[in-house]
Amino acid sequence: MELLFLLVLVLLMAGALASGYPVAFALPGSAILSVLIAAICGYLFAGNVDAYFAQGGPGQWLSAGVTNLRGIYWEPERDTLIAIPLFVFMGIMLQRxxxxxxxxxxxxxxxxxxxxxxxxxxxxxxxxxxxxxxxxxxxxxxxxxxxxxxxxxxxxxxxxxxxxxxxxxxxxxxxxxxxxxxxxxxxxxxxxxxxxxxxxxxxxxxxxxxxxxxxxxxxxxxxxxxxxxxxxxxxxxxxxxxxxxxxxxxxxxxxxxxxxxxGKYDAGFAGRVLLALVPPLALIFIVLGSIIAGIATVNQAGAIGAAGALIMAGYKLHDGKGLRPYLPALIAIFSLVMMGLIRTQFDVNVKAIETSRDMTGVVLMALALGLLVLALAWSGLRAIRIDNTMYGVMVETAKTTSLVFIILLGAAMLTAAFRSFGGEELVREFLTGxxxxxxxxxxxxxxxxxxxxxxxxxxxxxxxxxxxxxxxxxxxxxxxxxxxxxxxxxxxxxxxxxxxxxxxxxxxxxxxxxxxxxxxxxxxxxxxxxxxxxxxxxxxxxxAPPLVNYLPNRVALLSETSPPPRNPALQYCVDRYVFETLDKDGDRIRGLLASAQSADLSVLPERFRGRLTESFENAGSVFGLIGDVRTAEQAVIAATPPYRPLHTAVRSVERDVNRHEREIGELETRISRLRGDDPEIVERRERLAVRLEILVAEKDELLAQIPDEWEAVHEEFAKLTRAETQAGNNYRRAADNAYRPVSDAVVLLRSAEALEALRARIVELQGQLDSAEPADLAGQLSELQSETDAIDGASDVRSGLGDARRALEGDNADRQAAADGVNEAIAAADEELAWRKPAAAELLPTLGAYEDAIRTNIGLRQLPRFPREQALYVASCNASHRDVSLNF
Structure with a gap:
């Protein structure tokens, strides 16, 4: 019966659309009428308003409608729809x-x-x-x-x-x-x-x-x-x-x-072409460029486009001569250039104002923004006064946007009704079968x-x-x-x-x-x-899927919020890049690895020597583990042609079995609800029982179609895929362990000069402990603490400076305790410099060259974000689709 009411739904919608009834009302009207008819028929003929619904009933459908209404208008996750009226306004304004x-x-x-x-x-x-x-x-x-x-x-x-x-x-x-x-x-x-x-x-x-x-x-x-x-x-x-x-x-x-x-192709002609072409091209560049560059979201770009369209309309609608029509546009351009220059020279974050220079930057930016607002207001006033253009644009924008949103709501109601009658399941069964x-x-x-x-x-x-x-x-x-x-x-x-x-x-x-x-x-x-x-x-x-997928991947991987190289969804392409790089540059990297292994590590503390030695061993094993990965991949590739047809056939049978099991479960539920000795109920129960027996028999027939060798063949292929996964994990584990200790050591050695400079400033401050004001000393100590954040391995130095700063804060400053904290910081710095300076002199050329060579290949997964070359490779690689069906 559900299919009957599904047909009623489709016929009602088709009839309403064919009759010319507005789409915005035809969609929800068809849904409401079909649900009401199904509920009334269920109440009259089965004593249950839910009887002729595949999922739930009219109550659940109403709940789904309310959810869809909330989803379209109030869920912040769907705020992309806000861009619709903005782009509509932009288009109509430019057209007018x-x-x-x-x-x-x-x-x-x-x-x-x-x-x-x-x-x-x-x-x-x-x-x-x-x-x-x-x-x-x-x-x-x-x-x-x-x-x-x-x-x-x-x-x-x-x-x-x-x-x-x-x-x-x-x-x-x-x-x-x-x-x-x-x-x-x-x-x-x-x-x-x-x-x-x-x-x-x-x-x-x-x-x-x-x-x-x-x-x-x-x-x-x-x-x-x-x-x-x-x-x-x-x-x-x-x-x-x-x-x-x-x-x-x-x-x-x-x-x-x-x-x-x-006419003549002269300067006047070139000027007319540029005046007609440059403004819309500039608007395209600003709107789409801001999205592509990750500067603006779609909503923000829509607002930019609407403002740009208003500025363009301001001079296009005006019929004056000379520069007068272009004054609002020129003011807007000047303000944008001014904002860009101010942004490069000042920190214009209002919450971060600390100095008079910061305040100057904020004031200048506010003035530039005021000029832009003036240009927009001037252009808007022209659009209002000239042919009442603004009124017409706003009315058309409201009409178009309302139409879109009403259709969205109506379609949501129609889709909910379609699903309640089992239409979605019917489409799924048709397509997957x-x-x-x-x-x-x-x-x-x-x-x-x-x-x-x-x-x-x-x-x-x-x-x-x-x-x-x-x-x-x-x-x-x-x-x-x-x-x-x-x-x-x-x-x-x-x-x-x-x-x-x-x-x-x-x-x-x-x-x-x-x-x-x-x-x-x-x-x-x-x-x-x-x-x-x-x-x-x-x-x-x-x-050619890369025509679509490449640009989104490229922008995502080059943006400030790009996913890290360790992202599992990117591992296949990251591995391909590393493998190809090591194939081309492997001999040079092996040579640098050999030089690093032969270096005298005795100048380093014990805790670093052991980690570095282990990292060299892991780096040496990476090349062999890559071979294991390729061997495992080739084994899967070789086993795929004979396995794929069997896998496809069995999964198809299993889909049919699952479909039968769902229908069997639904029938059992319906039979269990038909209680009593009423002849009509008994007849319906017996009819459903016959259908249940047929489905059980069909399910058994389907299960019999699965070949006997399936389990063994599937297990053998699964072993190959598990071996491939394990080989990949072994390689990635070794690569990660090969790079991190080397990177940490190089960072520590390269920071020796910064640590020595910091120590000199602490010593200079030490001489002021007896004479300077406690508040001034506390401020200087706070600045020195901040500087230690940029120096790896300086936590003990920071701790001593923190003790000294706390001793000087408040009304009861303790200069002796502050001196003890400063001495503690100097001692910690001396302890670090005692091994960092000689180690930097002896090891940094070798370890630094080795770390530079493996950073963007063996160490790529450890980086916080992709370098440009690697991002472009992964974006291109990940733009193609890969069949993963044999994993399911």
Whole structure:
């Protein structure tokens, strides 16, 4: 019966959408009606409102709806959605300020003289507008009004002209900043959590282990990562469009003829091009650059973009002459430059003001900020006074944002109803039961999304389909894809929804502004080639995951908050880097190791001699242990081809068995609840009992399909994987133990000069103990204590200085106790310098060269963060997907 009400839900939603009922109300309305119908039927025919729900009932569905409402509006973890109104405001403000018009005219004049140049300029401007406005309707309308007449006047093919404009206008859906990417990131965040839970359960079932190694975890994504991941695929799509237009023009010059520029390419022309091009490029650089560089979050970048759009609108809307229209923008630029200079010269942390210089820096920064606020207020006043632009932009922003959030809520209610009727489990069983593994599942999902694009908007697809299918695809360890890659692939696919008839919105927008001479069928013909190009881009990105994964990895590993090299998720790539480095540079490192081993360590304290000797032994064993790792890896690789088909077949049978066991458990529960001798209840109980017997028999048949040799073969392969894991652990343990003692020793020896300088300052202070004021002495001792923090092994010195400082604090200063503490600090420093200075002179050249040589290879895991070269290697290595299914 649950399937019947699931069908009711789908039919209600399809009927409401087909009738033209607003999507924002069709989604929650379908959910509410189907739940009510199921609850009423359950009460009337089974005496239980929960009877026809696969999970819970109307009460649980209502609770899920409240949770979703709270999740969308109040959970701080989902604050990425705040960026939506900011980017919407930015796009509408730029559209109202005629940025597109100036860009199109300038680029058409610049590229027009080459074959297909006018079409290429439309694509170029579409890409720029996508990175600034991101609003498809505004972009298509603007380019349709400005470029289409020019293309038709110059005898461009109608299908090529209309297809170019419609396709270029949709680039805002995949080139960041994009609302659809923000929504996908929000949906994929929760989908990643569900996928991680499912994968953990799968690992536990397959191995019997209670915990899954973190290397197999499903990594979540964020809007910032989605922006980074979509950047290169967006450029790929732009390049495909341009190549297509250029090739079409070369093959058939009449379809896209060159358009000579009648004016002169002089300084005035260059100035007009730069004035049209530089401001939007600067805004793109600031908004996306701040995200890529890790300076700003997506929300902060959205605020920057909104402020930048307001500044640009301030001079674009003004019709004055000379510099007057640009005064707010010039003030804003001056204030930003001033802030940058102040930031390099002063510490502007208000909480850290200690000196008059610090106060000067804060005051200057406040003045610069005041100038920026003045520029924003001035520009905002112009937007209010000129054509009431601000009012229109704010109203449109409120409408668009409200629509997005209402659809999000409605889709959450629909998804909860879909799950309550067992729809998610049905989809999971269908996808996981398909032959071909992940890629067959992925292909079906992409086809479904593509077909839905003929009828639904991108938001509906993102918020209805993604929460259902994304957890299933992300949980599959076969392809082990990243959430950001899946999101970008879905985003590229969803982009076609603007071009596919009958409900392609870009087609409607263009039809509304195209002249009557352009027939609708020509517009439809024109977009076919660009839809195919989008599918080609999908194939390229599917075949080359680094196009998506590399930039997010690179930014993450080079940022101030980068994960350390010891992060388990990075170990595979870290090991590959070390292995390759030692293959190339192993002889030199062995030579330096031999020199370090032959050095006379007797000048060091006993505690260091033993650790260093042991570290040299570990370093020498690393090369052999790397060989063991490679041998173990080759053994697993050799055993994989015969094992994989058997593993796939058995795991498929086990999935079917698990499905039967779940259904058997549900039937047993339902039978246990049917008590009494009422004939109708007895009949239902007997019917369920028959179904239970059939399921038990089918389960036994499935278990019989598992080959007898499975256990032995599986155990043998498991032994190989355990040996591989153990070899890796042995190598990493030896490498860690090889580097840390050497690093500690070198740090101590290199700090000998700093320690000697500190001792000299302590001795100088010792001479002032009898004459200086206790408060001044306590302040100097506190500064010296702080300096000891930068000197390793100076804890005893710090302790003595601390005793002296405490003796001088308060009303009853004890100068003798302070003198004792200072003497204790000097004695501790002398004790350390007694061995550090001769050891530094004799050992530091040898140990220092050896430590420098192994720091970024054998010692890489011990570093707090990746050096640049290693970060780039690991980012590139980790950008590809690795099949980990044989571990499950």
């Amino acid at each position: 300020s005629r940025i597109a018009e100036d860009l199109l005219i300038a680029m058409a004049q610049l590229f027009g003289p080459i074959p297909g140049g006018l079409g290429i300029s439309v694509v170029f401007v579409g890409a720029l507008l996508a990175a600034t406005t991101g609003i498809v309707g505004a972009t298509v309308v603007a380019m349709g009004l400005i470029s289409l007449p020019a293309m038709l006047r110059n005898n461009y093919s109608q299908p090529l002209a209309t297809g170019t404009i419609a396709a270029s206008g949709t680039l805002g859906q995949i080139i960041p900043p994009s609302i659809v990417l923000i929504i996908l990131a929000d949906q994929l965040a929760s989908a990643s959590d569900q996928a991680g839970t499912a994968r953990t359960a799968l690992y536990k079932q397959a191995t019997g282990e209670l915990t899954m190694p973190s290397v197999f975890n499903v990594a979540p994504t964020s809007a910032g990562e989605m922006f980074l991941g979509a950047f290169l695929p967006g450029l790929v799509l732009v390049v495909l469009y341009m190549i297509f237009i250029l090739v079409r023009a070369l093959i058939n010059p009449k379809a896209a003829p060159a358009v000579p520029y009648e 398909m032959p071909g593994g992940f890629w067959a599942q992925f292909f079906i999902v992409m086809v479904v999304i593509f077909i839905l694009g003929f009828f639904l908007d991108f938001i509906e697809i993102a918020v209805v389909v993604v929460p259902i299918v994304a957890p299933i695809l992300l949980a599959d360890p076969g392809a082990n894809v990243t959430a950001v890659w899946l999101g970008v692939m879905i985003g590229l696919n969803i982009q076609t929804s603007f071009l596919t008839p009958p409900f392609g919105f870009a087609l409607f927008y263009l039809r509304g502004v195209a002249p009557a001479i352009v027939k609708t069928i020509q517009i439809y013909r024109g977009v076919i080639a660009f839809i195919l190009l989008q599918l080609v881009a999908l194939v390229i990105v599917a075949y």
